[in-house]
Amino acid sequence: MHKFKSSHHLGFFIIFGFILFLTGNRVDELRVYQGASIAVYVVAISSIILLTGYSGQVSLGHGALLAIGAYSAAVARNNFHAPVVLTFVIAVLAAALGGALLGAAAARLSGPYLAGTTLALAIGLPSLANQFPIFGGEQGVFFDVGFPPPSLGEGFTQYKWFFWIAGLAALISIWLVANILRSRYGRNWRAGRSNETAAALAGISVSRSKILAFTISAGVAGLAGALLSMTIGTVSPSAFPLALSFSLLTGAVLSGVSTLSGVMIGAVTLVAIPEIADAVATRIGVSERFTTNLPGLMVSTLLILTVLFVPNGPVEQHRTRQARKAAKEKN
C-alpha cells in the first residue's frame, strides 16, 4: 500500500475545519443549512472529479450511486438500528460495490457509450425503489441521524449538527481523495486517460485501474448520498432525479474537472444559484413561470459557457496563464 506523505496537509485541513466550525456558531440557521449543503456537494463533486477528471470516464449517473448510498444507509438505520457512524460506512461500502459492478462494465466502454449507459442507469435505478417494499416506494423512507448529543450544549441546533457531520465528512473525503490522486493510483489514472496504449505499455493494467477509479468514486458518492438524505430527512426516488446528476456534473465542470482544488467553487455555486436566481427574479419582476425555471436555466447556461470558454476550469485556466507568464519572463 502506498504511504501518504501529507502530514502538513492534514494540519491544514484540521485548521480549516476548526475555522468552519467556529463560523457555524456565528451565522443564522439558513446559512448553517446551506453550509451543510455545500459540504454535501463538495463530497459529491470530488467523487466526479476523481472519476471524470483523473480517470477520464464520464458518469452522467452519479445520482444513482448517491441513491444507493442513501438507501443503504436508511435501511441500515431503520431496519437494523445501526449507529450513525456505521450507517455512513455502510453507505460507502454499498455504493462502492455498485460502483465496482458498474465499473466492470464501464471499463469496456468508451466516451459516449459510457455516458449513455450511466444516463440510463440514472433514470432507471431510482424507480427500482418501487419494486421492493423495504424502500417505501414513491414516499420513500425516513433517515434520521438523531438529535445532537446533549453534551454540545442547549443552543446546539439540528442544522448545526448536520453541518458538523457533513463538514467533517467533507474534510475527511477531500483529504483522502487528494491523497489518492497524488498516489500511484492517481498517476495511473492520469496515464490511462492521456493515452491508453502508452499506459498499458508502461505496465499499467488500464482496465483494472479504471474499475478501481469507479469503485472509489462510487464509495465517495455513496457517502454524499447518505449525507444528502440526512439533510433532507428522507430517502425517496424523487430526491435523486436526473437533474441531480446533471447539477453535480455542472458543479464538477465549474470546479474544473481535472483539478481537485477548485471543488469549493462548484459546490458554493450550486448552493448559491437558487438564491441568486431568486434575487434576480425579484429585482426584475418577471413572471412566476420564469422564476421557477431560472435556477435550471442558470445552471445550464453556466455549464455551456464553462465548457466553451474555460473547458478545463477556472483553476487550471489560471494556472496555465501563470505558467505562460512565467515562461515569457524567463525569455
Place this chain on the structure above:
Amino acid sequence: MFQLLNTILIGITAGAIYSLMAISIVLVWRSTRVINFAQAGMALLSTYFGYEAMVHFNSFWIALPVAMVGGAGIAALIELVFMRLLVKRSSTGPMAAVAPIIATLGLLGLIKGIISSIWGGADVRLVGPVTNVGYSIGDKTLAFSPLKLLTLCTVVALMLLLTVLFQKSNIGLSLRASAYSPEIARLSGVKVDFVRTLGWSLAGAAGAVAGMFQTVNGNGAFSPESIEFALLLISGFIAAVIGGLESLVGAVVGGLVLGLVISFVLMYISSSLFFIAPFVILLIILFVRPQGILGVKAARRA
C-alpha cells in the same frame, strides 16, 4: 394468445417511435461524431411548435410539417452557433473527449428550461388525424388503431426516404463521404461544414416527427417532466447503440427490439421495471455484441 398479439403490437408501435429518435441520434453521430443527448429536448421543443400550429390551424397535417421545419431549424442553429464553436474551442486538453457530451447535456437543460419558461411545463395535448380507438376482432379490442398504423407507415416512409437520400443522391454521397473521412471529403470538394449542418437538420426533423407521434399516441401528455420524455431521452440512444450507431436500418431494428422487449417486460414481469429494463438491455447488448446488431467491429472506437 390475444394478450401476446397485443403485447407485440404495442411493442412495435412504441418501437417505431424509438426508431425515429435513434435515426436522429445516428444522423448526428454520422455527421459530427457527437452523441447528442439534447436530441430528445429538441424533439420536445419541435413538438411544442407543432402544438402551437395545431392551436392556430387545427390540423395535424399542418402541425406536423411546422414541427419538422422547426426541429430542422433549431438543429441547424445549434450546429452553426454552438457545435462549431465547441469543436474550435475544446478539441485539446484533458476535457477534449468529455466536453461534447457535457455540452449537449447543458443544451438539454437549457432547452428544458426555455420550454418550461414559455409554456409553463404544461402537457402538450394533440389530437391525431385518425382515431386511436383500436380495431376489434369479434368482441375484443386490439391494441392497434388506425393512428398506430399511420405511425408505423410514417416511420417506414421516412426511413425509406432517408435511405434513398443517402444511397442514391449526390447530397447523400457527400453526407457519407464526410462521415467517412472529413479531411478526404474536404479535399475532394465536399463542403463538409454545410453537410454537417444538413445532417443535424435532418436529425432535427426526424426527432420532431418522433415527438409529434409520441404525443398523439400516448395519453396526450408530453412535458419536460413527463415519463414519456425521460423514456424518449434514453431510448433513442439505446436503440441507436443496439443498431450499431452507424446505420439507419440498424437504428430502426434497434428501436423495434427495444420497444418489443420493454412491452414484454411490462406485460409479463412487472410494470415497475419500466425504466430499468432499457438499462439492462443496453448492458446485455454492450457485453455480448458491443458493435451493435448491424454494426461493424471497428466502428465502436471511433
